[in-house]
Amino acid sequence: MIHRENRIIVSVKRILGGSAMLPALPFRLFHNTDEMELPLSLYSCGLHPQHAIHRPIGYPTFQCIFCFGGSGTFYFEREPELRIGRGNILILPSKLAHDYSPYGTEPWIVGYMGLEGALVESLISALQLPVLSTIVVNEHEMEQLELDLRQLWHRREYGDSDSHRFASTEIYRILAYIAAIIHKDKPQQHYRNNASVKELLRAAVRFMEQHYMENLSLANIANTVGYSQQHFQRKFKEAYGMNPSQYLQRLRLLKGAQLLETGPELSVGDVAAMVGMEFNYFVRLFKQEHGITPAKYRFNVRQISNEKPSI
Numbered sequence: 001m002i003h004r005e006n007r008i009i010v011s012v013k014r015i016l017g018g019s020a021m022l023p024a025l026p027f028r029l030f031h032n033t034d035e036m037e038l039p040l041s042l043y044s045c046g047l048h049p050q051h052a053i054h055r056p057i058g059y060p061t062f063q064c065i066f067c068f069g070g071s072g073t074f075y076f077e078r079e080p081e082l083r084i085g086r087g088n089i090l091i092l093p094s095k096l097a098h099d100y101s102p103y104g105t106e107p108w109i110v111g112y113m114g115l116e117g118a119l120v121e122s123l124i125s126a127l128q129l130p131v132l133s134t135i136v137v138n139e140h141e142m143e144q145l146e147l148d149l150r151q152l153w154h155r156r157e158y159g160d161s162d163s164h165r166f167a168s169t170e171i172y173r174i175l176a177y178i179a180a181i182i183h184k185d186k187p188q189q190h191y192r193n194n195a196s197v198k199e200l201l202r203a204a205v206r207f208m209e210q211h212y213m214e215n216l217s218l219a220n221i222a223n224t225v226g227y228s229q230q231h232f233q234r235k236f237k238e239a240y241g242m243n244p245s246q247y248l249q250r251l252r253l254l255k256g257a258q259l260l261e262t263g264p265e266l267s268v269g270d271v272a273a274m275v276g277m278e279f280n281y282f283v284r285l286f287k288q289e290h291g292i293t294p295a296k297y298r299f300n301v302r303q304i305s306n307e308k309p310s311i
Contacts, residue, residue, distance in 0.1 A: 006286065006292045009122055014089050022051065024047060024048035024145055024148075025045070025046050025047040025048060025111075025150065026046055026048055027044065027046040027048075028044065028045055028046060028072075028151070028153060028156070028169065029043070029044050029079060030042045030043060030156060031163070032046065034038065034214060035116075037093055038117055038165065038167075038168045038210060039117045039118045039119035039206055039207075039210055040115065040117040040119045040120060040123065040168050040171050040172060040251070040295070041115070041117045041126045041164060041167065041168055041171075042113060042114070042115070042116075042152060042164070042167040042171060043060070043061045043114035043115060043116040044061070044112070044114035045112065045113055045114070045115070045149065045152050045153045046066065046111065046112055046153065046230055047066075047109070047110070047111035047112075047146070047149055047153065047276050048109070048110070049083075049107045049108060049110075050072060050102065050108045050109070050110040050233065050274065051101075052099070052100070052101035052102070052122075053089050053099065053100055053101070054099050055098050055099065056097055056295070057095065057097060058092075058093075058094060058095040058096040058097050058098060058232060059092065059095070059114065060094060060095065060114075060116075061089070061094050061114045061115055061116040061120075062090045062093060062094050062114070062115045062116070062120050062121070062124070063090050063094075063112055063113070063114055063127060064089065064093065064112065064115065064174075064175070064178075064280070065084070065088075065089065065090045065091070065092065065110060065111070065112045066086045066088075066110065066111040066142075066145055066146075066149065067084045067085055067086055067087070067089075067090075067108070067109070067110060068086060068109040068111055068142065068146060069087070069106065069107060069108070069109035070085070070102060070103075070104065070106040070107050070108035070109055071084060071085035071086070071102070071103045071104060071106070071108060072101060073103050073107040073111065074090065074092075074098055074099070075098060075099045075100065076098050076132075077097050077098075077134055082132070082133075082134060083103060084134055086147075087110075087136060087137055087138065087139070087162050087224040088134050088135065088136060088137075088140050089136075089137060090132075090133075090134060090135070090144075091124065091129055091130065091131045091132070091135075091180060091285070091306050092132065093121075093131055095159060100230070105165065109158060110144065110192070111145075111149045113149070113152065113171065113174070115171060116120065117168075119203065119206060121174070122203065123175060123203055124175070125199070126196055126199035126200045126202075126203050126225070126226070127175055127176060127178075127179035127200070127226060127251070128179065128182070128196060129175065129178060129182070130180055130182075134143060134177065135181075135182060137178075137181050140278050141199070144178075145174070145178075148170065148174050148177075150169065152167055152170055152171075152232070155167055155170075165211065165214065168210070168211075168229075169211065169214075169220070170270065172207065172223075172224035173223055176214045176225060176226035177226075178225055179226045180226050181259070182192050183305075189268050195237075197235060198239070200226075200227070200240050201225075201235060201236060201240075202246070203224070203225055204221055204222075204224060204225050204232070204236070205240075205247070207221060207225075207311065208221060208247065208248050208251060209251065210256055210275055212252050212255060212275060213255075213274055214276055214277075215274045216231070216276070217233070218244060218245060218247065221248075222244075232244065236274040250286065250289075252275040252277055253275075253280075253282075253285060253286055253290075255274075255275045256271050256274075256275045256277075256282060256286060256288075256293060256294065257290070257302055258295065259271045259274060260294055260297055260298045261273070261298070261301050261303065263304075265299075268282075268283065268294045268295055268298075280296070289290060
């Protein structure tokens with residue numbers, strides 16, 4: 001799916017210098033209809049010429065704003081005004097009163113993601129992304145972010161049930177990409193102190209807990225917190241005593257055991273698929289972990305339940 005989007009979306013150059021985008025993407029709200037509430041969700045998205053806006057009570061969610069052309073000014077009640085131009089990113093907290101408007105005569109082209117969920121603020125903090133401060137990126141990085149934003153906006157049109165989980169994963173990746181840009185020229189020990197390493201690892205664990213049923217790779221998980229695979233594996237094992245793949249495997253087996261206990265209508269094959277594992281692999285690892293097959297485990301749980309005296 002990503003490759004198809006990349007073939008469709010190409011960067012083009014403005015006649016008057018700088019680069020321009022393909023057709024504008026109007027404001028779009030994204031409603032998560034899944035029963036499972038994701039820790040990081042897409043609330044809104046768009047990319048278009050921006051006019052003046054007055055927000056006396058702020059925006060309901062965090063916003064990540066990208067300037068793709070022209071420039072504009074943000075005004076706050078208790079903060080100095082901020083002007084952003086092409087190649088600038090600005091992260092705004094939720095519910096902060098502000099106004100903004102174009103500056104000059106050139107159209108102000110703005111892209112944005114509205115971010116909601118329990119993990120938003122802690123992830124922004126863990127990645128050390130500045131809030132209410134201009135982030136500067138180069139032309140190549142801006143083009144990549146344009147591609148990413150367009151993929152997010154178009155994803156809902158596919159109409160599949162995984163669109164919200166895809167958006168959640170993409171938001172992790174985009175924020176980690178921005179963090180890597182900010183800190184690429186800084187010594188790594190200054191970027192991640194002990195406190196931030198712990199928070200990033202907790203964010204990775206939360207990511208696994210929310211996405212264990214998907215086809216996760218070590219690269220997927222490491223990318224969500226901006227680590228290389230090797231560095232992530234080493235830090236994770238130092239903190240948890242096992243590597244990330246072992247942790248994910250044990251998490252899936254735990255979730256599988258819970259489904260066997262609480263879902264009598266589910267076959268063992270159903271359970272394996274629901275925890276993101278191939279059937280034979282699930283059975284083999286489950287037997288290694290519990291000493292019995294999943295079917296025998298379910299039988300024993302039922303027997304124990306039936307033997308409990310009624311009150």
